[in-house]
Amino acid sequence: MxxxxxxxxxxxxxxxxxxxxxxxxxxxxxxxxxxxxxxxxxxxxxxxxxxxxxxxxxxxxxxxxxxxxxxxxxxxxxxxxxxxxxxxxxxxNQGTLSSQKVLFGENNIFDCFHQILDGIDYLHNNNIIHRDIKPDNILIDNGVYKICDFGSAIQLNCDQFFISEQQGTIGYAAPEMLLNQDYDHKVDIWSLGVVVYELLHLHKPQQEVQVNERLNEDLQILLYAMLTKPHQQRPTCKQVYLCKWFKKMMKQLKLYNKYEHEQLKSKHLNKQIQIKTLQNCCFDLKQAAVSQSNSLTQSDSTTTPMIPNSIQNSTDSLHDSIPIVESPANPQM
Structure with a gap:
């Protein structure tokens, strides 16, 4: 049919x-x-x-x-x-992450880890919380990991920091979400922590998280941090990028770490060290400020998706019940 x-x-x-x-x-x-x-x-x-x-x-x-x-x-x-x-x-073309029935080791977990984090960081920088990060919602295309299914996602208003709407999947949802408490972007960090833990252990963490002691100590510390129950103590995406294990792996693989670059640049500027490219940096910052007035980078598709009339008509009287910001700020590619 x-x-x-x-x-x-x-x-x-x-x-x-x-x-x-x-x-x-x-x-x-x-x-x-x-x-x-x-x-x-x-x-x-x-x-x-x-x-x-x-x-x-x-x-x-x-x-x-x-x-x-x-x-x-x-x-x-x-x-x-x-x-x-x-x-x-x-x-x-490679299905979902849940279809990869193999035990990931330290050597291959980072490739998956940092790509999913890149996607989540992009969402968070546009005030979007996915709220259902799990292996079934990670697709793989020629070795590239991609986040899918935005049925549970929400985009916060600029002045909105916490929400309490229950979403997600049992086993991957953060404790504060399951308890109907206020939560923020860090629910996605918890879910990513569960995904990475499961790939390394072939099972989800138990009530009391126990990380394999044979793993690199810095990776153990990072997993414990991401799976910290009080969300105030859980790291943001930026803090994950700046943790010891992540920085070391990015350097080892010669990957650009934008947050470490910003941190080092800020350190130099705070010390008032003269940098040859300082003028160029200032110019770049001005350009970035101008570009922030635009919405997200337009898709390379020639057709812009539209809201079907059947949905628009059904929700005209309800559109205020859930906050939606249609022009995200601060695109991060």
């Missing part, structure tokens, strides 16, 4: 089913215009009769349509017909 509906869109050719969820089905299609494979998420429009579900879908699309980062799955297009709502997404 879905095959017939997809074929009727003319632009997309149905290839095969990829997965089935409670509210949607994902199929592999070929974009005949661009000659590329895409994943198409298909939602039965009858479900949009539920105002809360319609509002959730609107929020998901509003957030996802503006994202453009190498470690975040792209949303290319949205459209609808009489029966279904379609979201056309970037296709990742």
């Amino acid at each position: 879905l095959q017939n509906y997809v074929s009727n869109t003319t632009r997309y050719q149905y290839i095969q089913a990829l997965g089935q969820g409670n509210m949607s089905q994902v199929v592999l299609v070929k974009d005949m215009m661009k000659n590329q494979l895409c994943a198409m998420k298909i939602i039965l429009k009858e479900l949009l009769d539920d105002p809360q579900f319609a509002l959730s879908m609107k929020r998901e699309i509003l957030i996802h349509m503006n994202l453009n980062h190498k470690n975040v799955v792209k949303l290319y297009e949205t459209f609808e017909d009489d029966s279904f709502l379609y979201l056309v997404l970037e296709y990742c």
Whole structure:
């Protein structure tokens, strides 16, 4: 049945089913215009009769349509017909992280770890909390790890720091979220900590976290920090980048650490040390200030995703019930 509906869109050719969820089905299609494979998420429009579900879908699309980062799955297009709502997404050819049934070691965990952190840091710098980081929501495309599924994500207002709406998946959700307490961006740090712990141990952490003592001591310290229950003591993305193990691994692999660079530059400036490139740095900062007035970097897709009328109409009277900021600030690529 879905095959017939997809074929009727003319632009997309149905290839095969990829997965089935409670509210949607994902199929592999070929974009005949661009000659590329895409994943198409298909939602039965009858479900949009539920105002809360319609509002959730609107929020998901509003957030996802503006994202453009190498470690975040792209949303290319949205459209609808009489029966279904379609979201056309970037296709990742290696499936999800949960399908990788291997024990990660210190040598290969960092590649996965830092790419997911890069994606989360990009979201956080745009006031977005994913709220459902887990292996099923990490896709892999030719070795590149990408965050997907923004159905639980929320974008905070500029003056909003904490929320208490319960979301996430049991086993990966932070303690403060499960207890209906106020929480912030650090719930994603907890979830990432659980993901990394599980990859290194092949099971989730227990009530009392016990990290394998054979791991590098600095990595042990980082995992304990990310899985600290009081969120005030849990690190931010920036603090993870600046921890000893992370800095050492980035240097070893010759990866650019933007936060360490900022830290070193600030240290030099605070000591009033004359730097030859100081004028250039100031110029770059001015350029950055100008660029901050823009919204997120536009997708390289020629088609900008739009909010389908069925969702817009269903949520016009409810749009204030959940805060959404449509113009994120401070893009980080």
